[in-house]
Amino acid sequence: MSDYSLPDGRLEEQLGDKAPLYSRAEAVAEANRCIYCVDAPCIAKCPTSIDIPTFIHKIATDNVRGAARTIFEENLLGASCARVCPVEVLCAGDCVYNQWGREPIAIGRLQRYATTNALAQDAALLSKTKAPSTGKKIALVGSGPASIAAAGHLALDGHRAVIFEKKAIPGGLNTLGIAPYKLKAQDALDEIDMVLGLGDIELRTGVGVVAADPGEGEVSAAQLLEEYDAVFIGIGLGPDNYLGIDGEDGAGVYGAVEMIERIKVDPGFDISSMKSVAVLGGGNTAIDIARELAQLGVPDVFMVYRKTAAVMSGYRHEMDGGLKDGVRLVENRQPIAIVRDLGGEVVGVDVEDTSGGGAGGETLACDAVAFAIGQSRLTVLAKAFPGVELDDKGRVVVDDETAKTGNTKVFAGGDCVNGGKEVVNAAEHGKRAAREITRMLNAG
Amino acid sequence: MADLSIDFCGVKSPNPFWLASAPPTNSGDQVKRAFDAGWGGAVWKTLGNPIVNVSSRFGAVDYGNTKMMGLNNIELITDRPLEVNLREMADVKKHYPKNTLIASLMVDTKDEWHEIVKKVQGVGSDLIELNFGCPHGMCERGMGSAVGAEPEVLKTIVGWVMEVAEVPVIVKLTPNIGDITEPAIAALESGASAVSLINTIKSIVGVDLDLMVPRPVVGNASSNGGYCGPAVKPIALHLLGQVAHVFPKPISGIGGISNWRDAAEFMALGSTSVQVCTAVMHYGYRIVEDMIEGLNDFLDDKGIASSRGLVGKAVPQYQNWGNLDLNYHVVADIDPDKCIGCQLCFVACMDGSHQCIHIPGMDDAAKKKAGHVVFPTDIPDRPVTAEGGTPGARIPWVHEEECVGCNLCQLVCPVEGTVTMREKRKAPEKETWNDRINAGTDVVPGGLDATAKARGAK
Known part of the structure; x- marks a missing residue:
């Protein structure tokens, strides 16, 4: 159970599960439909480049933990992405079966089967691969999927990761914004717990990062730059936009x-x-x-x-x-x-x-x-980190391969960089940033 | 993490997964890529005097939606010059010293055997495998399975090899023989260090009905080939089990191994290493990742520290029928919450087994027409409630007193976990047929008078 348990009586609890967990027989039957392509179009369409045919092959051989390792190696949020990803326009959308007029492989459901069952069998599945401690520490601003993924990879690389979340409930839009028939908030929180268990990660909820002059329960951008070896900005987007039309203020x-x-x-x-x-x-x-x-x-x-x-x-x-x-x-x-x-x-x-x-x-x-006409940008906070630049749409500018901003210590990813995409895009940004941070810190 | 490394006749190998002598080990580049992928060893494509191959060479059996359930080939040994193979083998061993390099050999005369054994030892082969199994083409020339099927000839050739062998020698056995233990014992008696089995099974994979030519088609004719792939695994496991009871030295298991579970089964029945071919021909060297990972997890789950600890674990439990417990008995249970009402168990039991599954709601006339011979009353009438079930269908009912515990209903049931077999012993004590023979009670009423008289007189 998560440290962050939600109260009963929430509306989302009334909604069902769009694609329930496969039984073993269902999963094996579906996995055996996969032709195990080598140059697989599904991999090319996955933002995190999961070796999809290999994990499916492992499900077919009952190597469920191996399947999950293949998934998590590229995407630590593979459990929620299995349910949240719009597979119809990503991996499954390019499955060769589409061309044959056949139902594409249910990649999302197979991924859910592998990740759910593997973690149930062995909660320490991933932490076994953790590197020795490096003594380095990284601050992550915001606890959405980009930061959670980055923190997980950083922890596995032996670093200390400290996540600052201004809200009381962590997870950003993965906890608070996913359609309930795909993923419930509690499931997202449980996944965060799994990631927190990977290594030295501290999650500080209710602590806002501010541009300057921190008050009670706040830290400033300058403090993070001073105290940490690197900073990851995963602040997502701001509040909903409005049109500024008559009558929009008020109840209803x-x-x-x-x-x-x-x-x-x-x-x-x-x-x-x-x-x-x-x-x-x-x-x-x-x-x-x-x-x-x-x-x-x-x-x-x-x-x-x-x-x-x-x-x-x-x-x-x-x-x-x-x-x-x-x-x-x-x-x-x-x-x-x-x-x-x-x-x-x-x-x-x-x-x-x-x-x-x-x-x-x-x-x-x-x-x-x-x-539902978009969300505002948190430009002031992003710009509080010297060297970080924004484009004309208010998005943080990063190098695509490394997620590095104009400040060599500062990285960014997720919606604040791409303006609002999928959880899987955020997870990929977090992974790229973590790999670059590790490369940079290990190089001394 | 379990220790997957093995010791095969004193040769260390990083894991038990070897490539069998076959097209995937045809060249040095292939073997290097295989080692990079994780394979622990490779048995090089059989060396000898180069041959000429035909085209086409492979045929396959697809079953349902499964491609290449069985594969058949009429390819011969290597068609490359010996010196090229030897040079590449030396290069592979130099760059991959920890991986196991096995030379597979097939020649004819004593002088040829002496020469080739020395040559492959000279390039650093860790082991030598004698190909006495190839059942097509080469056997017509007195080699391959022609040797494996003649224990005396086998002994003679192994003797020649042992005269010059400086590394352990594996004899590869053919399944194309009445009793596999005969060549296995011959190999043991002639001083071989190990055996490997099975080589391919003589086969005709199909017939092209337009051409009236068996497959694979070579112009207007074909020839029998060697059958391998997942379809042969049960045959291989049986022969392995037999050999494991008579051959006390290391065994390398071969035959339809496609994943970690297959490998674990072969190891449990006595294989120290396992060799793979067809699955790699189908999916590539990459499958070894699943095999390493899956075996590792399995050993960890079972608390077995190393792959060596798995070898032979099931051998004692492979017994003659006469040693099986006649009082062990199971009966089928059908889970009413899972049954979808397809009635496949019913028809299988009625037509293929012992008529003990009943569909509720039939009167005696209908039951009689369906084939029942026993008419129990009070059959519970339960409607199907499972998701995906047939509306209005009834849950079949097992007449436990008539159930012989054959498993057939469980095997045909399409919904996992719906039919389970529950233990219901006939008596607490164990009694085998051999016990009855020893006790003189091996007569079942209802048989021939002559039999009863003969056994009773014993």
Whole structure:
């Protein structure tokens, strides 16, 4: 059990498991379907380059721990990625079976089978490979998947890793932002526990890293640079963006990321009064919150998107899932105001037709609104580390191979670098940074 | 971490996984890549006077969705000049001193044997394997399995080899013989240090029905080849088990080994090292990673400190039928929570075994028509409730008093863990058929009068 146990009565507990754990017979049967390609397209499509055919082959021979080692070697967060990854557009999307009109190998489910069962058989599976202590210490800012992966690799390399997390619950979006039918918050916390057990890692929750002038329970960027041999910035993104339109301040209007977090960890969050929710946006976060609300029983959930489904950034397979869940998609509409009644209650969203068809404006009735139009950037904190540069979108600039910033002691990864991608991308950044830090520190 | 290293006739090898003499060990570059991948040793493609090969050379048996369950070949020994092979062997040994290099040999006359043994020793071979097993082509020339099938000839040739041998000698046995223990004992008596088995099994892998030519097709004809791959593993295990009971020196096991579990089974039945070919021909040298890792984990799980501790662990338990306990008895249990109602166990029991599985709801006439001869009452009528089950289907019921404990229902059941066999001894004490022979009670009522009379008179 995790040190971070969540209270009962959270909404996410009402949602099922989209792809349950395979039994041994199911896993072996599926593994034996894999043709064990050598130049495998699935590997090329995995951001962490897991040797997928090899781990699947090992499942087929009942070498489950070996399968997990193959996974964890490249991706320490292989257990949650097994469930969170959009395999439809990554590994499984390029499985050769697609070309033959056959169902691609269920790589995510096999990965879940291997990681879950291997750790159940041997909790110390990975820590056995830990290098002797180096006496070096690294600070990691933020406890999202990039930092957790980096800390795990650094610990296995013999370093001390200290993670600073301003929230009370660690894990960043992997704990607080994943659709519950893929991964529950407690599972993400349990994975963090597994990583913390790999070596000398300390997780300090409730401790914010600030640009300067630290107060009680805070440390400054300068202090970290002074006290540690290297620093990894994995701060993710800031709060939800809003449009700055009339009526958006006040009750009944939420940020999507905020709302998902409350569904996952806040037992006080109540949606029973919501009968019709407008989700503004067309990305994966928009689809996630829409699907979650629909699955939780909100009678009417609709997404409002300024373009068409064909060009939306949310994945096609997720949108299809949303439609099956009963989510409506309203295309070619730009929100221009949130409409409230005299009592201040949300009653609708004023939208404009963006199709050029001249349909004019209309009010879409709803009693709650979720903004899912992206998250802000934590630029001030990132820039507090001398030498760290941001691009014009507020993303931390790093060398792709090494995750190194303009400061030779400072590395960065995850959403603060790529603007918001998958857990697996963050895990890869953490791995690359850790490898470079180890190379640098071991070189003296 | 278990110690996977082995000692084979005094030769240390980093692990028990060797490549068998076959196409994967045809050249120095291949063997080096194999050692880089983790293979502990390699038996070089058999050396002798170079031959000429035909095309095509391989045929395979696919079963269901499984490709290459069995492989058959009509390739002969190396077709490369001896000096090229020897030069590459010396180079491999120089760069990989810790890996085990085994020279496989097949020549004809005494002088040839003397010359080639000296030559392979000169390039640093750790061991020599005498190929007395190849069952196609070379046997027509009086070599290969022609030697392995004639214990006296085998002894003579081993004697020639031992005259000049300075490294341990392994005799590779052919399965194409009535009693494998005869050549094994002959090898022992002639001073060989070890045996390896099995070589391939004489086979015709299939017939091209358009051409009316067996496969693999060579123009308008073909020839019998040597069968190997996962399909031959049970045959190899049996012959290994037999040899392990009569051959007290190291054995190298061969025959369909594809993964760590296969290897562990061969080791348990007496193999100090195992040799692999077909699985590598199918998937490449990379499979050794799973074998090393899987064996290591298995040994750790069992608390066995080294791979040596596994060798021969199951040999004493491989017994003649006459020593088996007749009072040991199991009966089938069907888990009603897991059964999907496919009734495969029912039909298998009705047509393939002893008619003890019943489908609830049948009246006596229906039961009779289905083939039942015993009509129990009070058969519990349980609907299938498992996920994925057939709607409306009923859970089959095992009539325990009639169940002979054959395992067939468990073997055909598609849902793992649904059918289990529960021990239900017939009597607490052990009694074997051999006990009955010794006691003079080896007559079962209902047999021939002549038999009863003869045995009773004993």
